[in-house]
Amino acid sequence: MASYFVGVVNKHDLEKYGLYAAAGYQSIAGFDVEVTMAENPQVLEGNFPGTTIIIMKFKDEDGATRWYNSDLYQAAIPFRHASADTPFLIQFNDAEGQIQ
Numbered sequence: 475m476a477s478y479f480v481g482v483v484n485k486h487d488l489e490k491y492g493l494y495a496a497a498g499y500q501s502i503a504g505f506d507v508e509v510t511m512a513e514n515p516q517v518l519e520g521n522f523p524g525t526t527i528i529i530m531k532f533k534d535e536d537g538a539t540r541w542y543n544s545d546l547y548q549a550a551i552p553f554r555h556a557s558a559d560t561p562f563l564i565q566f567n568d569a570e571g572q573i574q
Contacts, residue, residue: 475568476531476533476567477533477534477538477566478530478566478568479528479530479541479542480529480562481527481562482522482527482560482563483527483528484524484525484559484560486558488532489555490553491553491554493553494558494559498547500546501512505537505540506537507532507541508538510529510531511527521560523561524560531534535567538565540554540564
C-alpha cells in the first residue's frame with residue numbers, strides 16, 4: 475500500500491534552504507519514491523501557511539519511514555530548520571478505496 479509524505483514549507487532564507495534541498499534530494503537516492511513539489515501554489519480556499527508544498531509517494535510505509543529516519547535525511551533537517559518554518563509534515567497510507 476502506498477505511503478505519502480506531505481510537507482508545507484515557508485522559506486525565509488533561500489540560500490540556506492538550497493543546502494537543505496540538495497541534501498534532501500541526495501537522501502532519496504535508492505528509494506522507490508515519486509516527488510511532486512509546487513512553489514507558491516494557487517490557493518483555492520483558506521489560507522496556505524507556506525511558500526512550498528512537497529508530496530512524496532513511497533511504495534509502502536516501510537520505505538517512507540526508512541527514508542525519514544535515514545542518516546542522510548536526518549542530517550538534512552537542521553538545514554531546513556535554519557532556513558524555513560514547517561507548519562506541518564505528515565505521513566499517511568493510501569486508503570485504497572476505503573473512502574465512501
